[in-house]
Amino acid sequence: MTNSNGPSPPDNEPTDTDLTDTELDAALAAGDAQLLDHVRTHADPAAALTALLDDTPASAPADPAQPTSGDADTSALRAAKAADQIRNRDHALTLGRELDSALDRARALDRALVSTLGRALALGSVLTLENALDLARDLASALDRTLDYDRARARALDRARGQASDLALALASALDRARARDFTSVLDSARARTLARTLANSLIRARDHARGRARDLMALPVNASGADLTGIRLTDLAALDGVMWDEHTRWPPDLRELIAGRSQEVTPGVYQVRGGTEHDPHTAPSR
Amino acid sequence: MRQDFLDFFDAEFHLVVRFVMRDGAGLHDAQDCAQHAFVQGWRTVQNGRWEQITQPRAWIRTVALRHHRTFDRRQVPVLQLPEAPAPGPGHAEITGQARDLVAALRLLDQDARTALAFTLDDIPTPVIAAHLDVSEQRVWDLLKKARRTLKKHLPAPPERPAALADGTDTTGYEGRQGR
Numbered sequence: 001m002t003n004s005n006g007p008s009p010p011d012n013e014p015t016d017t018d019l020t021d022t023e024l025d026a027a028l029a030a031g032d033a034q035l036l037d038h039v040r041t042h043a044d045p046a047a048a049l050t051a052l053l054d055d056t057p058a059s060a061p062a063d064p065a066q067p068t069s070g071d072a073d074t075s076a077l078r079a080a081k082a083a084d085q086i087r088n089r090d091h092a093l094t095l096g097r098e099l100d101s102a103l104d105r106a107r108a109l110d111r112a113l114v115s116t117l118g119r120a121l122a123l124g125s126v127l128t129l130e131n132a133l134d135l136a137r138d139l140a141s142a143l144d145r146t147l148d149y150d151r152a153r154a155r156a157l158d159r160a161r162g163q164a165s166d167l168a169l170a171l172a173s174a175l176d177r178a179r180a181r182d183f184t185s186v187l188d189s190a191r192a193r194t195l196a197r198t199l200a201n202s203l204i205r206a207r208d209h210a211r212g213r214a215r216d217l218m219a220l221p222v223n224a225s226g227a228d229l230t231g232i233r234l235t236d237l238a239a240l241d242g243v244m245w246d247e248h249t250r251w252p253p254d255l256r257e258l259i260a261g262r263s264q265e266v267t268p269g270v271y272q273v274r275g276g277t278e279h280d281p282h283t284a285p286s287r
Numbered sequence: 288m289r290q291d292f293l294d295f296f297d298a299e300f301h302l303v304v305r306f307v308m309r310d311g312a313g314l315h316d317a318q319d320c321a322q323h324a325f326v327q328g329w330r331t332v333q334n335g336r337w338e339q340i341t342q343p344r345a346w347i348r349t350v351a352l353r354h355h356r357t358f359d360r361r362q363v364p365v366l367q368l369p370e371a372p373a374p375g376p377g378h379a380e381i382t383g384q385a386r387d388l389v390a391a392l393r394l395l396d397q398d399a400r401t402a403l404a405f406t407l408d409d410i411p412t413p414v415i416a417a418h419l420d421v422s423e424q425r426v427w428d429l430l431k432k433a434r435r436t437l438k439k440h441l442p443a444p445p446e447r448p449a450a451l452a453d454g455t456d457t458t459g460y461e462g463r464q465g466r
Contacts, residue, residue, distance in 0.1 A: 018438040028437070030444045031388025032407055036305050038381050042314055045300045048322035052296070052329045 050084040082224040082243075083232055085217065089239035092214035097236075099207035107200055218242070224249050225270065241275040292332045296325055299347060302408060306348050307355050308381075309392055309404040316355065324351035345414045348405065356397075384444065391441040395433050402429040403437075 019027060218241065226248040233252075234240070240259060245251075246269055251259055263271040300321060307317035324347045331337045340346045381389060392400050398419065405415045416423045 015439075019441060019443055020438075021434070023443050024434060024438050024441065026444045027384065027441045028388065028407065031384040031441070032305070032309075034383055034385035035308060035381060035388060036301060038385055039301045039304045039308065039314065039317075043301060043304050043318055045296075048300060048318065048325055049293075049296065051322050051326055052293075 046084050050081050053081055082222050082227045083229055085220065085222045086224070086229070086232060086234070086239050086243065089214065089217045089222075090234045090236055092217050093236040093238055096207060096211045096214055103200060103204060103207060110197060110200060240273045243273045244270060245273070246270050289332060292329060292337060295328075295343060295347075299344065300325065303347055303351050306404055306408060307351050308389065309407070310352060310355055310400060311389065311393055312355050320351040320355045323354045324348075342410075342414050342418075344408070345405065345410050345418050348408065348410070349418045352401065352404075384442075387442050391437050394436055394440055399429045399433040399436070402426050403433040406430060 218238075222243045224243050225246040227245075228250045230250050230252050234255075237255075237258075240262075244266070245259075245263070259273060260271075263273050266272045303321040303324060304314070304317045307320045308314065312320065327350050328337065328340075328343070328347055331340065337343075380386075392403070395403065398421075401419060402415055405418070406412075410418075412423055412426050416426045419426065
């Protein structure tokens with residue numbers, strides 16, 4: 001039998017320092033209970049539940065905004081699905097914006113590196129490289145944060161994050177050489193610029209992916225009738241565009257009036273959030 | 288049947304996530320694997336074949352674990368720069384005895400870790416044997432080996448049970464071997 005995680009410990013006789021069976025059982029139980037607490041605190045079953053319902057042909061009726069029948073499609077499940085749809089919309093919209101910003105930074109970095117190449121033999125190259133490195137690290141950190149938004153699907157983003165890290169590493173190397181007056185840093189800078197361009201291309205793909213996903217999500221009707229959405233946190237109110245809701249829908253208290261003001265009654269007691277809501281961080285105080 | 292499966296989901300989702308984490312997965316990956324397994328189960332429900340699965344708790348874990356071990360999970364190495372910000376709330380790390388447990392489980396080989404992970408979820412030995420496609424005796428051997436390793440590497444809980452600290456208990460799996 002092979003061990004994929006490194007060499008096995010010595011398989012010798014028990015020693016006095018070994019746990020007894022009872023102690024081992026207690027340690028296993030305690031560690032396992034803590035692990036379950038961690039899972040219960042941080043895991044999100046709603047996402048998996050949504051995946052189940054989305055995977056069901058029967059759960060995609062001609063008018064998905066209307067309640068479906070069937071024993072599994074309880075109102076609680078619909079509410080969980082609506083909340084998850086809105087969160088996913090918000091994440092996709094936010095991710096697109098973050099990637100736009102990251103792309104701007106990557107292009108600024110490329111411009112900074114052009115300047116670096118021209119001045120690599122001058123003493124000022126150290127300062128320029130420091131600026132470029134700051135930009136690259138800032139970019140890598142931003143990508144680390146955005147990666148959380150859509151882990152399962154954004155492989156392009158994953159690549160971009162790796163490339164940002166590679167770039168930071170190359171720039172750090174170039175900086176060391178420049179400080180040591182080792183003028184082969186010209187070559188490092190050239191490589192860094194190639195990396196920066198590759199990164200910019202990856203970011204374009206990741207951004208396009210995020211935009212496409214946002215378009216897909218925004219095209220799907222969301223029925224939040226009766227849903228308790230008081231716990232939802234949004235960075236982009238556009239995530240609510242077109243959402244259907246009724247008098248039983250519970251919104252976050254600080255958004256209720258705003259949403260009501262942007263909605264129209266489509267049938268008695270049923271409302272729809274108007275489209276075209278512009279992103280305005282000052283109107284999304286819940287985050 | 289659909290409601291039965293959703294009840295099964297409610298009861299088991301967190302447990303399946305933990306099951307995959309015992310194999311070394313991070314929380315996000317473990318959730319992905321659990322979700323994958325439940326989607327497979329849901330499709331089985333849709334096809335009317337869920338009732339043919341005689342051990343659903345073992346089945347769902349097997350599917351999740353297989354996904355964890357076969358899915359391309361190459362991680363892009365991230366340079367840990369000194370200036371890198373500390374992980375935020377989205378990167379919650381396991382701590383304390385849970386961390387000790389996961390670290391100790393990594394010392395086991397894959398089969399022993401699997402057998403122990405099933406056992407910790409009260410999956411009966413014959414069922415484990417069937418899902419691992421090995422004999423029951425082989426499962427007992429794996430559990431014995433796993434426990435021997437963990438006894439050496441797992442820290443004792445803060446409150447050691449004084450009454451049985453002399454090691455005379457026979458309640459462990461080694462004591463049950465051969466029954």
